[in-house]
Amino acid sequence: MQRGIALVQVLLIVAVLSILALYFTQSARQQVHNATLMVDKAQAYVELQSAEANVLYALFTEPKDPEQIPSAQSEALINKWNFHGEEFIYSPQVSVAIQDLRGLLNLHYPNKQRLTQLLTYSGLNDYDAQLMSRQIIQWQQLDGRTDSLPNNITARHAAIHDVNELTHLGLAPAQLSVLQANTTQYKKGAFNPMTAPNSLLNAILTQDVARHVIMLRQAKQLTVREFSQVTGFTENDDIILYPSNLFKVTLNAQVGEASVQKEIYYHLQPTGKPVVNIVAVKAQ
Secondary structure, three states: OOHHHHHHHHHHHHHHHHHHHHHHHHHHHHHHHHHHHHHHHHHHHHHHHHHHHHHHHHHOOOOOOOOOOOOOOOHHHHHHHEEOOEEEEEEOOOOEEEEHHOEEOOOOOOOOOHHHHHHHOOOOOOOHHHHHHHHHHHOOOOOOOOOOOOOEEEEEEOOOHHHHHHHHHOOOOOHHHHHHHHHHHOOOOEEEEHHOOOOHHHHOHHHHHHHHHHHHHHHHOOOOHHHHHHHHOOOOOOEOOOOEEEEEEEEEEEOOEEEEEEEEEEEEEOOOOOOEEEEEEEEO
């Protein structure tokens, strides 16, 4: 009888020790995983900051001529980059997207025709797209008519700070997503369709023309002359076919399971003060 009790006690002790050993093992694995993740995240930040510095330096020192054909001797970054927001691989750990803000629609003072085309591309029918364009413009204008706004919506009478504010007008997620990718509140003045994102080109050009321009752009063979001939866009008070000094730079760094993202809006002023004006920063 005593032997049976002793055996049960031994088994209970072994079971408790086994559970404790399993707990300590799992805890140790979790601690190692957390430590590795922290190290990877720190390394991701280092890789991202290094890429950010090199991209900014290149934007200051390298020509941004839309007709410049990169040579084999050119710096690797210059051979890869573009100014229409298409992501490219900077290094095994970092990807970068550079968007010339002149290639986006000004959300504060949008060209109504192009905004309507973009909203139609986002899925609205022509009537709803025109109505929404008028509402976006009237909601922000300082004074004037607001007859396109529903009775339950009061005009903001000021420029918006973020595209998500347009949810007050009842925009669906599909339309907000398209506006986020193709508009900006950080630029004024002329529009550069040569650096417009692919989605915006598809919105303002016919399908065949947009496809042709995108193909030439990807092959880095798009010239100002051919772009003008194919699209009908020529330089005037509203159109400038050359990149501006306003850029949105999006960087993504991935090291192991750790990822870091940063979005910076730059206003570069080579002869001004400050030389680099960071308009906005969004990090994750």
